[in-house]
Amino acid sequence: MHIVGPAEYLSLRIAPRLAPLTGEGLRLRIQTGDRARIYAALDEGHADLAVTASPPEGKAHGFAELGRERLLPVAAPSLAERAKARSVTADFLCGLPCIAYGETLPLVREFFQRVFDKTPEMQAAATAPDLRLLLEMAKAGAGWTVLPDYLCADAVKAGQLAVLPTQGATPENTLYLAWNKPALRHPRVVYVRDFLLRTGEPRV
Numbered sequence: 001m002h003i004v005g006p007a008e009y010l011s012l013r014i015a016p017r018l019a020p021l022t023g024e025g026l027r028l029r030i031q032t033g034d035r036a037r038i039y040a041a042l043d044e045g046h047a048d049l050a051v052t053a054s055p056p057e058g059k060a061h062g063f064a065e066l067g068r069e070r071l072l073p074v075a076a077p078s079l080a081e082r083a084k085a086r087s088v089t090a091d092f093l094c095g096l097p098c099i100a101y102g103e104t105l106p107l108v109r110e111f112f113q114r115v116f117d118k119t120p121e122m123q124a125a126a127t128a129p130d131l132r133l134l135l136e137m138a139k140a141g142a143g144w145t146v147l148p149d150y151l152c153a154d155a156v157k158a159g160q161l162a163v164l165p166t167q168g169a170t171p172e173n174t175l176y177l178a179w180n181k182p183a184l185r186h187p188r189v190v191y192v193r194d195f196l197l198r199t200g201e202p203r204v
Contacts, residue, residue, distance in 0.1 A: 004041040005051030007032035063178040073164040075144035080162035090116040097125035097143035107146040114171040
């Protein structure tokens with residue numbers, strides 16, 4: 001069984017749920033990558049199942065909702081203190097050092113558009129193509145960032161990070177489990193797909 005998806009979600013949400021399957025004799029091959037790599041692996045038949053943040057296009061793939069993530073603006077308590085007794089606006093956040101997944105500010109840009117109806121006009125103080133690196137940098141006080149709740153909940157609970165209060169609803173993303181329809185001819189693919197969809201994920 002070959003499974004591909006974002007490294008952070010696979011490591012924290014999918015890998016623990018796969019553990020019982022190895023005891024049943026299934027051999028698992030897990031790959032990680034960004035959206036382009038995930039869909040390339042699925043399209044080229046290198047992956048049996050894929051975890052993605054967008055529903056696949058076209059009729060070649062099947063998909064189902066796997067879980068949801070809330071996008072939270074977070075910072076170390078020392079930096080979050082600047083927001084005390086203030087309204088956390090787009091301008092306020094643009095005035096603070098920001099750390100992001102890439103130069104185009106993924107997640108940060110999405111958060112701005114959905115909460116403030118604006119595009120962030122700033123450059124990241126630091127970028128790293130792994131949300132776990134952003135988590136550690138934010139905890140160390142390098143700047144604020146936007147992270148999915150499943151990744152930062154423990155740090156928030158431990159007081160290592162604080163959620164910056166903003167007006168409006170917290171944005172949510174849906175995560176999907178996708179597959180090539182011809183792959184369902186193999187019983188093991190159907191079994192693992194149904195197992196992951198049945199076990200679901202804990203809400204943070």
